[in-house]
Every structure is written in C-alpha cells, then in structure tokens.
Amino acid sequence: MGCHIIRQADGLKTGGIIVEAEAYIGEDDPACHASHGLTERNSIMYGPPGFLYVYFTYGNHFMINVVTGRKGFPAAVLLRGMEPIYGVDIMAKKRNVEKSEAIASGPGKLAAALSVTKQDYGTDLLGNSIYIIGPGRLKDSIMASPRIGIGARGSDKLWRFYLKDNPHVSRHPGAIRENIRSLNEAKRTAFSLYKIQTNL
DNA sequence: AGAATGATCCTCT
DNA sequence: GAGGATCATTCTC
Numbered sequence: 378m379g380c381h382i383i384r385q386a387d388g389l390k391t392g393g394i395i396v397e398a399e400a401y402i403g404e405d406d407p408a409c410h411a412s413h414g415l416t417e418r419n420s421i422m423y424g425p426p427g428f429l430y431v432y433f434t435y436g437n438h439f440m441i442n443v444v445t446g447r448k449g450f451p452a453a454v455l456l457r458g459m460e461p462i463y464g465v466d467i468m469a470k471k472r473n474v475e476k477s478e479a480i481a482s483g484p485g486k487l488a489a490a491l492s493v494t495k496q497d498y499g500t501d502l503l504g505n506s507i508y509i510i511g512p513g514r515l516k517d518s519i520m521a522s523p524r525i526g527i528g529a530r531g532s533d534k535l536w537r538f539y540l541k542d543n544p545h546v547s548r549h550p551g552a553i554r555e556n557i558r559s560l561n562e563a564k565r566t567a568f569s570l571y572k573i574q575t576n577l
Numbered sequence: 578a579g580a581a582t583g584a585t586c587c588t589c590t
Numbered sequence: 591g592a593g594g595a596t597c598a599t600t601c602t603c
Binding site: 401432435484524 | 595596
Binding site for chain 2: 413416417418432433434435436437495
C-alpha cells in the first residue's frame with residue numbers, strides 16, 4: 378500500500394501509487410485461484426515471489442496480481458486501485474476518460490491504464506519493464522474490508538486494503554458496507570496474515 | 578443512487 | 591458448457 382508501480386514501454390513511463398489491493402493466500406483460501414490446486418493458469422503463483430500473475434476475466438478485463446508467497450506456496454496480491462502519477466495524459470487517453478479518478482479506480486481499469494495484458498504474465502518485477510518501488514512515508518490511514526466480487530466464500534476475511542478517503546479506490550457496489558475497519562482495528566486480521574506469511 | 582444488462586472470451590470441469 | 595477477483599451504459603426509483 379502506497380508503493381509506486383511503474384510501467385516502462387516504448388520509452389514512455391506510466392504508473393502511480395497503489396491505493397487499493399487484496400490478498401489471496403494459499404490453497405486454503407476459497408477465493409484464491411489456487412484453491413483447486415495447480416493449473417496452467419495459476420502456475421506462476423506456485424513459483425517464487427516478485428512475478429506478475431495476470432489473468433483475464435468476464436470476457437473483457439485483465440487483472441494484475443503480484444505473486445507474494447515463497448516458492449511452492451501460492452499467494453498473490455490483486456492490484457485494484459492506483460492514483461495516477463506518471464504519464465497521466467497517456468493513461469487518460471488510453472482509457473478514454475478525462476477525470477483522473479476514472480483512470481485506474483478498479484482492477485480492470487488499472488490493467489488497461491498500464492496496458493498490461495496476458496503478454497505480461499510472468500513478468501519479473503526486478504526487471505525494467507514493470508517494477509514497484511517503496512512507499513516512503515505513508516500519512517494516510519489504511520482501511521481493511523472484505524474482498525470484492527468473490528461471492529460468499531472467503532468474504533469473512535478482511536483482506537482488502539485501501540487508503541482512507543482516496544478518490545482512486547474502486548467504487549464497486551458492495552465496496553461500501555459494514556465490516557470496514559481501520560487497519561488498527563483490524564489488527565487481528567493483519568496479524569493473522571503476518572503469521573501465515575512468516576510461518577512459511 | 579442503485580439495479581439491471583450486455584460485452585465478450587479464457588480457463589477448468 | 592458454465593462461470594468469472596469487471597466495466598460502461600442504460601434503466602428505474
């Protein structure tokens with residue numbers, strides 16, 4: 378949260394600040410694409426962290442995920458919202474919108490703004506094509522809520538995170554409901570995440 | 578403002 | 591053959 382994601386292509390730089398993301402953790406997470414085991418589509422999630430898992434859904438949209446689990450443990454973070462910073466005009470034109478809040482306030486929009494497609498599946502984030510740099514000091518509060526669009530399975534977990542009051546967070550129906558906590562209040566959730574990660 | 582709908586196609590069973 | 595980690599547009603209140 379708060380990191381910058383940068384896309385270098387054709388000598389042009391596009392990207393921005395990650396303001397919304399969701400965690401998908403392991404085969405025991407019923408909402409994770411690895412919940413039914415290894416398949417061709419999710420195979421990158423079973424590799425080492427720091428690579429892109431890109432998939433296509435609803436006949437229209439690509440989703441950008443960062444593989445996070447150690448090799449053999451399938452886990453990834455879905456990028457759902459980005460505050461445009463680099464190449465804003467380029468991204469606005471690509472998305473055919475004027476307001477900056479419309480550029481990447483949702484996972485499909487975000488991928489389209491950065492021109493990320495199936496071709497970027499498996500990209501090494503330590504390369505110079507797509508990379509992520511640290512957040513610096515974060516002054517915004519981080520909020521936690523249920524994940525969006527996954528149905529009932531796994532919706533008990535508060536594994537969606539976003540920056541409070543940031544206008545580039547997705548406005549998906551259902552995004553605003555009860556069960557939203559500040560990260561501090563959701564500390565138990567965050568701590569369980571931490572335990573899962575560190576016990577790998 | 579919220580609900581419904583069509584677009585559109587890949588992946589897995 | 592079914593369903594999906596969505597979006598933009600069009601509808602209904």
